[in-house]
Amino acid sequence: MSESSMTRPHAATAHHTSLGVDNRKLGVWAFIGSETLFFATLITTYFVFAPVNRVRPDFQDPREFLDIELTTVLASILLASSLTMVLALSASRRGDRRWFTTWLLATVGLGLAFIGGQVYEFNHLYHEGLTLSSSLFGTTFFVLTGFHGTHVAIGVIWLLSVFFKVRAYPDSPENAMDVEIAGLYWHFVDLVWVAIFVLVYLI
């Protein structure tokens, strides 16, 4: 028995808590719980200030600015990226390096496409007269969607770092867990957009 194969089981259990779960995964779920409250606060702020925006002299009507066609494309991109992410995790668990690489890099590409679309949207809104300080709608809208876009950017960096770390042996327990917890964060970012898409753009 080689040294590496003898140490592998130890490495696999090195992160287990007394609860019988991986402490990194537990940490990411706890982080996601705190992020849920963070975004709930931003969404709540958007709704609390919406009626105030309507009666102020610098009122800007969201319906005149928000482009549902572009946003639908962005929502579809993020939903597709969740599919490619879970397929990357599936491929990593069965040790399929080729498809792991394909699906993970596809997820990164879709994330970059989303960021590009959001930059386009922000640039378009800016030239239409909607800025961070033009009205309460502008302030609450850009803070909420800007923070979400920042999370997408962080997710892309996280996915790329995981890819370069685990690409040689994506199916080892340590590496598969790295992929899984990065995926949890990525799906959460998608989940936030599901809420923003409906609450900000459709309602």
Added chain:
Amino acid sequence: MAGHHEEHSSHAHGEHSHSDRFYWLVAGVLAVVTALEVGLFIVNEQHLIAKWLEVTLLLILSTIKGAAVVMFFMHLKGDAGIFKFVFLVPLAFATTLLLSFMVLFSGHVGIAG
């Protein structure tokens, strides 16, 4: 020994893993629900149904989408109870926060001076 290792590996990877075909199916359902949301929004620009009904339907559809992402893509369905606890408790608190502030400040214009 080998059986024990497989059992541990299965637990570490989650006993709730699905086939790739299943994930494609979930993604298809999510795409259909998204199309329904956008379709409802566009159709009701003609004010065919009451706004409260449109909002209710949109919230139901988005809840279905969110639940599918959490249960199947994030594998929370069937995962350890502690993961559900650390996510669902803040989610319930966040939902309560949003609803409470909506009730308190809906239509109230004095908060920002």
